[in-house]
Amino acid sequence: MSGLTRNCVARVIIQQLFNGLALGMAYALIAVGYSLVFGILRLINFSHGSIYAFSAHMALLFIGMQFGVIPAIAMSIVLTGLLGVIIDKTALEPLRKKNSIPMAALITTIGMSNIIQNLLMIFFNTERKPFPAFFDFGMIKLGNLQINSTQVVMCIVSLALLILLTLIINKTKLGLSMRATEQNAKAASLMGINTNFIISFTFFMGGASAAIAGALISGYYQIVYPGMGFMVGLKAFAAAVLGGIGVLYGSVVGGLVVGVSESFAATFIGSSYRDSIAFIILILVLILRPTGLFGKKDIKKV
Amino acid sequence: MDKNKSKRNNFIFILESFIEKFKIPIIVICAAVLLGIPFMGFSQYLMRIIIMIGIYSMLALGLNLLTGYTGQVSLGHAGFYAIGAYTSALLSLKLGFSFFPAAIGGVLAASICGLLLGLPTLRLKGTYLSIVTLGFGEIVKMVLTNWDKVTNGTLGLKNIPRPVIFGIKLTLANNGLYYMMLALVAIVTVVCVLIIRSKIGRALISIKEDEFAATMMGIKTTKYKILAFVISAAITGLAGAFYSTVIGFIEPNSFTFDVSTLIISVVILGGMGTIRGMFLGALILIAFPEAFRFLMDYRFVVYGLVLVFMMRFRPQGILGWKSQMPYKLPKAVRQQLEKLKTEGVKAQ
Amino acid sequence: MKRVLTVALALALSVSVLAGCASKPSTTSPATSSAPSAGVIKIAVAGPMTGDNAEYGKGFVNAAKMMADQWNANGGVLGKKIEIVQFDDKNSGEEASSIAQKIISDKDIIGVIGHFASGVCMAAAPTYTENKVIEISPSASHPDYSGIGEYIFRNNTVIDVEAAAALDIAIKDLGKKNIGIISIKTDWGTKTAAIVKDLIAKQASSGAKVVAHEEVMEGSDDYSPAITKLNAAGSDVVICVGMYNLIAPVAKQYKQVNPKIELVGFSNAYSQQLLDLGGKAVEGVRFPVIFFSGSTDPKIKGYVDEYNKRYGSIPSALTSQAYDSTGMLLEAIKAAGSTDRKKVRDALAAIKYDGVTGMTVFNEKRDVQKTFVKVIIKDGKFEAMK
The missing domain is CATH 3.40.50.2300 (Response regulator)
Incomplete structure (x- = not known):
């Protein structure tokens, strides 16, 4: 940066901040899905990254069928939500019924991830496919700064979605049942809550949020391919844990921290280091605060 | 009593007592078959797969100690594998070490990292620990990719020398590598069995069963968890060192998250917390993609299905049965009991 | 009973996996493979068939198959039918060196078209060199690649x-x-x-x-x-x-x-x-x-049209380089008049092949010199720059 004026450096930093915020919002959107499922089942859903890739391909497929962009995305949201439910019903619910060890569920989701991602490769091929930029309004100029309108749209939609999810969880009866199931599934079912339905509903929301993330991020980068969920999924997952998995606003904070630090790592250290900066921060935070920034302590009963 | 009897008539019991009865002939036959494999006229390609099965058996034995016996799930064992492979390869390429000292270097480096990674276990439990190990694996990969001066970055390390014993270069063609694999697997297996049957092993198992209760019984759980990490990392590092010399070429992409999940899958498929399961798990999961290459695109789908179905219908793993044989007390405990008994008789 | 069944099933599974694994290579084990089967000449195409770069590997296979079919329609080479066998290296060096072992154990395979990334090619090349199997990479551009051995060629310019x-x-x-x-x-x-x-x-x-x-x-x-x-x-x-x-x-x-x-x-x-x-x-x-599909040259146009008819897409530069690589290998077999590895190699090294990617001549390093066309994207199409 030696050759640049101070003003220019400041501009680069602010620009990178915006790059990082947009990226962070993308991570936050995916992280929410991890958080929802983890909150209720204490399970890392490793198939979430593939579910996200699945949603983007479904949206692309329906757009290709001339349904129009918005209806196509709506259909993909429903379909992806259903995929989440199917995964739970076919593979995870039987494990719960048998009281399997937690690792069994973890491995099942890894297996599911393999299946989904490779089926996508078979049906859609591996190459990168273009996705329409359906919310591009050009650049917004703020004095010396240029802000990409797609970045702004992403931030707004993500925030709206997260507020909506928080409202569902905190204000509706369904949300109350979810929280009850989260605290103690057995007690909740004794109280007349259909916990299996609640878990399925959670998976639906997880899938749907992944689909919304899929549509937004695909629209932002305009690229869709079967492997798209892998790295993004891992980093979003790191973001979820960083913020405190199971806490929705934690996912947002975690996502933003990861996104911005990645952007700055690319600026000051080099782009090829950015992929693991998320994990370095994650480990540091976990060693200092074992449940993440906003995570609730599990009270161990003896 | 009746219940006990029906238990004794089941298949596992028959199998186990059969093995117990003909222990020596079975060991001899197995050893003969294993030693004789090179004379069956397999192609080099097949021999290489068999060696890979051996390497994955070692990896699984290493992870099993941590995950199967101590109950700490690691999603980053590819990291230790890479550290072992890179350290030993670099020692032999840059400093001219021969294979054995280089491999010891790899084992040491992996153990030190195991110690460093084990330290957070002081504070972290369960899922969170797994997450840290996952991050560890990714960070190792990043370091290997970016530390160009030492690791040669994405170009990887080429022409890693083969081990030499008594002036003979071990290769695939003269089956030296195969016998070396057998020796290493045998050593690792014996070490694992000895550890598990020792006081350490019992402490590890108690941590898995109930960490809280183990603490109450006066077991220093932190110390044992870190110890499990270190031993597990050391075994994985050894497998890595051997891998680097077998393949002769390593790059950061040989040690991805997929490798970590593959090792876990071997452990789970074979049967967590068993030694026997590791060999079968490695055999199936390594041979599967090779045997089913004709499935081409679908083979990873089938691989995923295998994991899902295993978890659904036999989560304890294929060979993961509970022993039906009466529990044999360890020798030291038995002696103490005898002593107590005789003393008790005297007191009476 | 259930337990007996599961264990029995598991054992059966593992045995079948072993058997499946063993049975295939055993057909090509030294006893049978020393005498190559009479009616067929095999050419291996190795590249990423699955994973992120699968489109390149699949392009190689498409091109090689098309070239082989054209030769087969004219009676094959040396009176034998040409068969293309594909191998998936997932674009990883480790996988490629394992596949190289597999390829060399099949004595019907004269040469390999492929391996995509330079690093992957270089991981596999020593095995081919040791066993005298010709490797022509349509894509490797790393300067050190062709220096690995006498049997290692490339149909791509050095970077x-x-x-x-x-x-x-x-x-x-x-x-x-x-x-x-x-x-x-x-x-x-x-x-x-x-x-x-x-x-x-x-x-x-x-x-x-x-x-x-x-x-x-x-x-x-x-x-x-x-x-x-x-x-x-x-x-x-x-x-x-x-x-x-x-x-x-x-x-x-x-x-x-x-x-x-x-x-x-x-x-x-x-x-x-x-x-x-x-x-x-x-x-x-x-x-x-090196190759421009929009060229007006009738030979290139004919090739592009046929490829498009067969596979429904326009061939990329690397695909076309694979097409020519296959053609050169077959031409070399024809010129050598036998499937003797050494003779084929020498014929290949001396070849002058006028393909869709221009005139190809290997220099002493088994690299090629080609003329470049400068291309610009204009109105959503590739166009040659003036």
Whole structure:
């Protein structure tokens, strides 16, 4: 940066901040899905990254069928939500019924991830496919700064979605049942809550949020391919844990921290280091605060 | 009593007592078959797969100690594998070490990292620990990719020398590598069995069963968890060192998250917390993609299905049965009991 | 009972896996393979058939099959039918060296078309050299590749030559001096970027200089931090060392920040996907290629039309290089008059082959010299630059 004026450096930093915020919002959107499922089942859903890739391909497929962009995305949201439910019903619910060890569920989701991602490769091929930029309004100029309108749209939609999810969880009866199931599934079912339905509903929301993330991020980068969920999924997952998995606003904070630090790592250290900066921060935070920034302590009963 | 009897008539019991009865002939036959494999006229390609099965058996034995016996799930064992492979390869390429000292270097480096990674276990439990190990694996990969001066970055390390014993270069063609694999697997297996049957092993198992209760019984759980990490990392590092010399070429992409999940899958498929399961798990999961290459695109789908179905219908793993044989007390405990008994008789 | 069944099933499964594994190579075990089967000549195509770069591997197979079918329609070679066998190396060096072992154990296989990435080719090449199997890579451009052995060929220019051609576009045709470089962190990308930098340093007298160099991970999709840096450093032209999956997103993301930026790529970016993926943003992107499908040459036109008829797409440069590689190998077998490895190798080394990627002659390093066509993207189409 030696050759640049101070003003220019400041501009680069602010620009990178915006790059990082947009990226962070993308991570936050995916992280929410991890958080929802983890909150209720204490399970890392490793198939979430593939579910996200699945949603983007479904949206692309329906757009290709001339349904129009918005209806196509709506259909993909429903379909992806259903995929989440199917995964739970076919593979995870039987494990719960048998009281399997937690690792069994973890491995099942890894297996599911393999299946989904490779089926996508078979049906859609591996190459990168273009996705329409359906919310591009050009650049917004703020004095010396240029802000990409797609970045702004992403931030707004993500925030709206997260507020909506928080409202569902905190204000509706369904949300109350979810929280009850989260605290103690057995007690909740004794109280007349259909916990299996609640878990399925959670998976639906997880899938749907992944689909919304899929549509937004695909629209932002305009690229869709079967492997798209892998790295993004891992980093979003790191973001979820960083913020405190199971806490929705934690996912947002975690996502933003990861996104911005990645952007700055690319600026000051080099782009090829950015992929693991998320994990370095994650480990540091976990060693200092074992449940993440906003995570609730599990009270161990003896 | 009746219940006990029906238990004794089941298949596992028959199998186990059969093995117990003909222990020596079975060991001899197995050893003969294993030693004789090179004379069956397999192609080099097949021999290489068999060696890979051996390497994955070692990896699984290493992870099993941590995950199967101590109950700490690691999603980053590819990291230790890479550290072992890179350290030993670099020692032999840059400093001219021969294979054995280089491999010891790899084992040491992996153990030190195991110690460093084990330290957070002081504070972290369960899922969170797994997450840290996952991050560890990714960070190792990043370091290997970016530390160009030492690791040669994405170009990887080429022409890693083969081990030499008594002036003979071990290769695939003269089956030296195969016998070396057998020796290493045998050593690792014996070490694992000895550890598990020792006081350490019992402490590890108690941590898995109930960490809280183990603490109450006066077991220093932190110390044992870190110890499990270190031993597990050391075994994985050894497998890595051997891998680097077998393949002769390593790059950061040989040690991805997929490798970590593959090792876990071997452990789970074979049967967590068993030694026997590791060999079968490695055999199936390594041979599967090779045997089913004709499935081409679908083979990873089938691989995923295998994991899902295993978890659904036999989560304890294929060979993961509970022993039906009466529990044999360890020798030291038995002696103490005898002593107590005789003393008790005297007191009476 | 259930337990008996599961264990029995498990054992059966493992035995069958072993058997499946053992049975195939055993058909090619030394006893049977020393006498190659009479009626068929096999050519292996090895490349990524699954995974992120599968489209390249599949392109290789398509091209080789098309060439083999054309020969088979005329009675094959040496009176034998040609069979293409494909192998998936997943673009990993480890996998490739395992596949090389598999290929050399099949004595019917005369040669290998493939391995895609330079590093992967170089991991497999020693095995081929030891066992005298010819390897022609349609894509390897790493300078050290063909030096590995006598049986290692390539039908692609060495990267220095191509880098010089790309620089020529940036400095002479576009007349730019402030050059930014964005490269993918792979063996090929790192090497190429270093060579480009070297070449620029040699031309310092012309005023050209590297203002910034950013290395990015392949396939990370978000390049905005790197672009922000390149732009702040005042790049007028950016040389993109990467495949289409780097250039398309970089073009899109860069042109949002600076619509006037000029981009120069390399020949492996030349594929239909670049247009599909890049849309309007890749307008004006230039790069040098050996093969240009829009050529008016009737031979190339006929080839492109037939490929399009068979597979429903336009062949990329690398696919066409694989097509010619297969043709050269078959021609060499024909010229040698036998399937003796040494004779075929010598015939190949001496070949003069006029294919769709131009006249091919191997030099003493088994590399090829080709003339470059400069291509620009205009109105959503590739066009030869004037």
